[in-house]
Amino acid sequence: MAAKKDILIIDDEQVVIEGAGKILSAYGYSFEGALNAESAFSLLKKKNIYRLILSDIKLPDKDGFQILEKLTAEDITIPVIMITGFSTMEYAVKALQFGAIDFLPKPFTVEEIISKVMRGLAYSDIRTKYLAQQENPVFDSEIFFVPTPSQYASLGNISWAFETGDGVFNIGMTDVFLKTIGQPESLELKKEGEQIFQGSPCLIISAGEEIEHELLAPFSGKIIEVNKKLVNDTTLLEKDPYFDGWIYKIIPQNPETEMQILSGFTSYVI
Amino acid sequence: MKRHIGSKIIIAVSIVAAFVIGIYALVTVRAQRDIMLGEMIRNSNQLSEVVRRSLHRDMLSNSRENILDIINTIGTEPGIKEARVVNKEGEVVYSSKSSDIGKLLDMEDESCYICHKANEPLVSLQMTERSRIYKLNPDSSSVMGIINPIYNQPSCYNADCHAHSKDRKVLGVLDIVVSLEAMEKQIIKSELSVLSFAFFALLTLGLVISFLINRLVTKPVNKLVKATTEIAAGNLNFRIELKHKDELGRLADSFNEMTRKLSEARQQLFQSDKMASLGRLAAGVAHEINNPLTGVLTYSSFLMKRAQNNPELLEDLKVIVRETKRSREIVKGLLDFARQSAPKKVRADLYEILDRAIKVVENQLVLNHINLDKRYSDTLPQVTMDVNQMQQVFLNLLINASDAIGDKGGKISISTSLIKLDPKGITRMTKAVCPKGHDLIDNELKIGGFPSIKVAFKQSFTEGYINLDPVYGRYMHHFGKDFNSAESAEVSCSQCKTSLMPQGHQCPQCSRPMVVLAIPGEGNVEICLNTKYNYERWEKVDLTGERDFLQIEISDSGPGIPEENLEKIFEPFFTTKGQKGTGLGLAVIWGIIDNHGGTITVDSAAGKGTTFKVRIPVN
Known part of the structure; x- marks a missing residue:
């Protein structure tokens, strides 16, 4: 049995695997690389030895979306972060729609990949614990996170949106996302009147060690109000992630189409 | 030869003309010939009668010299071949040809045959029966023989000589043979003149028709043919110069x-x-x-x-x-x-976008001594647009303007205005239903990029479907080959066949009944299918009046764009900046404006500067 590795990198470019690998090793993560989907799946046969998969979207034998489908079909629950040189918002949203937990556009810096990998690994652990508990329920079980209310629209496990009336939507961060970050040190909020776009960063969260996390917006629209309480008290995000912990109030630009996109997402158990 | 429509028409007309003229010539020649022959017979009969009468007295007195003298005199007359008297027995008694005298003719001789062809010889002869036309020998010209029976009269059988008994009815015949040579020459002459007339008529007709067909058909058709080959070869700028009103x-x-x-x-x-x-x-x-x-x-x-x-x-x-x-x-x-990714549109203020774009280039303008003249109209409504993309549009236009001017200094002016454009040609029917509520939109067939409106039609001989142009006032309907727009049609819903032509909607141009489409929430559109007038009326849209557009003009005092480049400037990879440019700027701008439902046009001439005009719909 091979030694347990943290991350599987699937990319048809050796330099990408090596570059990313160097960074991951420097941060103490172990990894293995696969140059195509076939060798990736033969590595994956040694079940559950990876905590996270980083996969390119364009591979010689399969595309990243097919890989996501095959993982679901083979009941492999390892979370996937998509990496691609085709870095548009549509692709990012599509990757999330297919069940990827995040999206990493090429080329990336050390900070960018580490931020995503840290969150991905944290998420992977939460998911593993959660699934184990589902399989073997224990009374008085530990609560890992507060799930997003079912009437909320959410962008994967990242952000949520909820209409408060008169066409105004509250935008916030899911509790799972916050749990993967750890304790936020400071928030870099956008200003009133600014635009946000579905699938694009709308908030930058610093969480120590020079690592910044980006929150992707669930909806496009114009910010009409920013939650000022958050600036002074970031714990509000944790205390009440779905009500008082809202981040922006926005007037969405085309809620119908974007709602349709969100409802087309692979249902996230977690 | 057969491949030309003109030649075909000329040949067809010539054949018909030749036929008609030929018949006419034939009838004319025949009639003339009959008249001449009739005249000839009458004249000859008259002559024969005169001769017979003048011989009568000499016969009674049996003065053979006198008789022979008269016969000879007649025989020498021009045109008279022979004059002779034959008795009942067939003996030639007198003849202008002395060699014939005393000859015995048999019953088959031309002079005897007429009366003696039946068993019982005829006694009396009709005027018309007296003449017969024959040839003396096969090579010679025709002759006409006139026989005049010499009847037995009281003066004959009562004469002293008692040469003839009383019971004989016919004593002999006076036979005059007239040459028809002159007449035949005459007929040939007139035949020739009729034929030459016919020939010249045909020739003239042919020439006139050739000229007219060449002018009215061949030349314009050739122009059309040339145009189609030009179009087929890809020259879509070719236009046919045809002044004809037909x-x-x-x-x-x-x-x-x-x-x-x-x-x-x-x-x-x-x-x-x-x-x-x-x-x-x-x-x-x-x-x-x-x-x-x-x-x-x-x-x-x-x-x-x-x-x-x-x-x-x-x-x-x-x-x-x-x-x-x-x-x-x-x-x-x-x-x-x-990628021209779908614009992320929000309601935005044009001035904010313009000013942001200006801020980016401000330093460059100052460095190049370029004055920026902002002529903003007081208030403009907010417009739904992609802020980043629109900023890119104005930024690129400003950079282009600055590059055009160079570092010698100049002026860039930006002016904005709210303009109104006629809704015709820009308003689209996105929904259309029949009275029973069936959707008429046809996503399969798009006209000008938009789903068309499909209706069924019925005309006297055909039925089928029409795809109507969804853009109001553009009239690019697809009728299909079976539809005859000159004839009125019964139009109905393509699904339930309910009529779409209610009473009381007549086209004000041609007074035919019009198609009425219900546009949910937008009233009715009336469409006349007569392509001669192309009438459409959408009352609700007409009432809202012209549509509002933001118009932004960016002009520079640069050297202008030469005419040959004007057409190409929106094409990708077309650049005049050499290594400095990618040739993508204006192509991208074009795409962005197009995605916003707007237009961008350029007006420039070498030495005159350049003006880009952007129009964005206010909705």
């Missing part, structure tokens, strides 16, 4: 109209096609370039982490990381623009 003239007009629309459509298609290939190219380039960039960025940013204690190295690495990040942004920008 059907061919109208055909040429509609042909020109068709090519004009075709040319527009191709231009549009060409542009979108190029944008599409550009998008594919950019996607490929982005993906391929991003992989090596990933190598550079990961290694350099990794090195930067490791070189925290080496400030000198750190600074250099920072440059590499910064520049690689810049390359990343360039590739991303290329991808975003070239």
Whole structure:
């Protein structure tokens, strides 16, 4: 049995695997690389030895979306972060729609990949614990996170949106996302009147060690109000992630189409 | 020869004309011949009668010299071949040909045959029966023999000589043979003149028809044929110069109209096609370039982490990381623009966007001594648009203007206004239903890029479907080949066949009943299918009046764009900036404006400066 590795990198470019690998090793993560989907799946046969998969979207034998489908079909629950040189918002949203937990556009810096990998690994652990508990329920079980209310629209496990009336939507961060970050040190909020776009960063969260996390917006629209309480008290995000912990109030630009996109997402158990 | 329509018409007309003229000539010649022959017979009979009477007395007195003298005199008359008297027994008693005298003729002789052809010889002869035409020998010209029976009269059988008994009815015949040579010559002459008349008539007719057909049919048809080959060869700017006011003239007009629309459509298609290939190219380039960039960025940013204690190295690495990040942004920008990704539209203030764009180029303008003249109209309504894309549009236009002027100084003016444009030609029917509520929109067939409206039609001999142009007032309907627009048609719902032509909707131009489409929430559209007038009325849209557009004009005092470049400036990869430009700026702008439902046009002449005019619909 091979030694347990943290991350599987699937990319048809050796330099990408090596570059990313160097960074991951420097941060103490172990990894293995696969140059195509076939060798990736033969590595994956040694079940559950990876905590996270980083996969390119364009591979010689399969595309990243097919890989996501095959993982679901083979009941492999390892979370996937998509990496691609085709870095548009549509692709990012599509990757999330297919069940990827995040999206990493090429080329990336050390900070960018580490931020995503840290969150991905944290998420992977939460998911593993959660699934184990589902399989073997224990009374008085530990609560890992507060799930997003079912009437909320959410962008994967990242952000949520909820209409408060008169066409105004509250935008916030899911509790799972916050749990993967750890304790936020400071928030870099956008200003009133600014635009946000579905699938694009709308908030930058610093969480120590020079690592910044980006929150992707669930909806496009114009910010009409920013939650000022958050600036002074970031714990509000944790205390009440779905009500008082809202981040922006926005007037969405085309809620119908974007709602349709969100409802087309692979249902996230977690 | 057979391949020319003109020749075919000329041949057909010539055949008919030749037939008619030929019949006419034949009838005329026949009639003339009959008249001449009748005249000849009458004259000859008269002569024969005169001769018989003048011989009568000499016969009674039996003065043979006198008789022979008269016969000879007659025989010498021009045109008279022979004059002779034959008795009942068939003996030639007198003849102008002395050799014939005493000859015995048999019953088959031309002179005897008429009366003696039956068993019982005829006693009396009708005027018409007296003459017979025959040839003396096969080579000679025809002759006409006139026989005049010499009847037995009291003076004959009572004469002293008692030569004839009383019971004989006919004593003999006076036979005069007249030559028809002169008459036949005459007839040939007149035949010739009729024939030559017919020939000249035919020739003249042929020439006149050739001339007219050449002028009225062949030349215009050749022009049309030339036009179609030009179009087929791809020259959509070709126009037919035809002044005719007839059907061919109208055909040429509609042909020109068709090519004009075709040319527009191709231009549009060409542009979108190029944008599409550009998008594919950019996607490929982005993906391929991003992989090596990933190598550079990961290694350099990794090195930067490791070189925290080496400030000198750190600074250099920072440059590499910064520049690689810049390359990343360039590739991303290329991808975003070239892909023409669906604009992220929000309601926005045009002035904010303009001012942001101006801020970016301000320094460059100052450096190049360029004055910026802002002539903003007081208030403009907010418009739904993609803020970033529109900012890119104005930024690119400003940079182009600044580049055009160069560093010698000049002026750029930006003016904005709210203009109104007629809703005709720009308003689209996005929904249309029949009285029973069936959806008439046909997504299969698009006209000018938009789903058409499908209805069923019925005419006297045919039925089928029509796809109506969804753009109000553009009239680019697809009728199909079975439809005759000159004839009125019964139009009904393509699904339930409920009539779409209610009473009381007559076209004010041609008074035919019109098609009435219900547009949910937008009233009714009345459409006349007579393509001669192309009448449409959409009362609700007409009432709302003209549509509002924001118009932004950016003019520069640069050298202007030469005419030959004007057509090409929106084409991808067309650039006059040499190595400095990619030739994508204006192509991308065009795509962005198009995505916003607006238009961008350029007005320029060498030495006059350039003005770009952008129009964006206010909705």
